[in-house]
Amino acid sequence: MIYTITLNPSIDYIVPVDKIELGGLSYMDNDYKLPGGKGINVSRILKALSTDSVALGFVGGFTGKFIEDVLNELDVRTNFVNITEDTRINIKLKSDQETEINGRGPALSDEEVTRFLKQLEEVKEGDTVILSGSKPPSLPDNFYEQLIQKATSQGAEFAIDTTGAALEASLSYKPLLVKPNIHELEALFHVKLKTNEEVITYGKKLLEKGAKHVIISMGGDGALLITDRGNYRAEAPEGKLINSVGAGDSMVAGFISSFLKSNDPVESFKTAVASGSATAFSEDLATTEAIENLRSQIQIETI
Ligand SMILES: Nc1ncnc2c1ncn2[C@@H]1O[C@H](COP(=O)(O)OP(=O)(O)OP(=O)(O)O)[C@@H](O)[C@H]1O
Numbered sequence: 059m060i061y062t063i064t065l066n067p068s069i070d071y072i073v074p075v076d077k078i079e080l081g082g083l084s085y086m087d088n089d090y091k092l093p094g095g096k097g098i099n100v101s102r103i104l105k106a107l108s109t110d111s112v113a114l115g116f117v118g119g120f121t122g123k124f125i126e127d128v129l130n131e132l133d134v135r136t137n138f139v140n141i142t143e144d145t146r147i148n149i150k151l152k153s154d155q156e157t158e159i160n161g162r163g164p165a166l167s168d169e170e171v172t173r174f175l176k177q178l179e180e181v182k183e184g185d186t187v188i189l190s191g192s193k194p195p196s197l198p199d200n201f202y203e204q205l206i207q208k209a210t211s212q213g214a215e216f217a218i219d220t221t222g223a224a225l226e227a228s229l230s231y232k233p234l235l236v237k238p239n240i241h242e243l244e245a246l247f248h249v250k251l252k253t254n255e256e257v258i259t260y261g262k263k264l265l266e267k268g269a270k271h272v273i274i275s276m277g278g279d280g281a282l283l284i285t286d287r288g289n290y291r292a293e294a295p296e297g298k299l300i301n302s303v304g305a306g307d308s309m310v311a312g313f314i315s316s317f318l319k320s321n322d323p324v325e326s327f328k329t330a331v332a333s334g335s336a337t338a339f340s341e342d343l344a345t346t347e348a349i350e351n352l353r354s355q356i357q358i359e360t361i
Pocket residue numbers: 238239240274275276277278279280281294295297299302303304305306307308309330331332333334335338
């Protein structure tokens with residue numbers, strides 16, 4: 059089984075505004091709400107790719123109920139811990155640019171955290187755990203590492219999509235995949251990266267520290283895959299950017315879904331890029347058809 063972990067889910071409140079009047083009044087055009095949080099997005103794209111998963115994490119209040127209800131309607135399996143405080147609402151402003159304002163997340167009680175850790179006991183050899191996104195501030199800084207230790211000691215593989223110290227600490231446990239975007243890679247090493255060669259140099263450091271596969275995503279500039287058998291580049295296909303929220307999560311889902319079936323990192327990279335771009339070209343996350351249509355256009359170059 060694949061388990062996705064979203065410690066800090068969200069309702070993503072997508073707010074298209076033609077022109078934002080700072081300090082004045084603007085009206086929204088066709089606002090809408092989506093279940094969000096990185097692991098939840100991964101589970102939704104896995105579903106689109108006919109891959110079963112169980113979404114784990116903490117949800118609470120009317121916002122948490124919205125997320126559970128929508129995932130149930132979409133037939134995405136969940137086993138959330140219900141908490142007292144409300145799940146956060148993240149605002150995604152769509153004007154001439156995309157602007158995101160994310161909540162910090164609810165406070166979790168010790169009892170809620172204990173219930174979550176208990177659930178993880180069902181993870182076993184042959185399972186893959188995907189850990190994605192931020193953590194609510196009340197959890198300890200090394201919480202991801204605790205989870206990784208638990209999952210790997212029970213024999214599971216894992217992939218992680220997070221930033222900073224939590225990403226760095228995960229590497230020695232040999233993640234199947236890490237997927238920082240180029241800005242996260244720059245922040246990790248305190249550098250500014252201009253060329254693909256420079257990105258590969260720093261991406262390789264993640265491989266040397268233990269990651270089995272590294273994807274560096276670069277928005278509309280496509281992505282790089284770094285593995286111990288070679289480095290690969292994919293350009294993003296042409297299309298109209300509509301809503302890039304979840305594009306990175308779609309890549310993670312695309313790679314893992316394909317890799318667990320094929321064991322082929324290059325074919326999996328193709329599915330990853332098609333899934334990311336298909337989401338960027340959609341209002342919501344990508345559909346099965348949109349991913350399949352784009353996949354045939356993705357060219358992978360060895361570099
Ligand atoms: N403007 C775009 N045009 C085409 N493809 C895109 C565009 N933006 C994103 N993508 C696709 O999605 C992938 C992931 O995008 P990005 O690098 O923005 O990830 P991210 O920063 O993790 O995204 P997010 O946090 O919004 O989920 C890219 O490698 C590319 O394949």
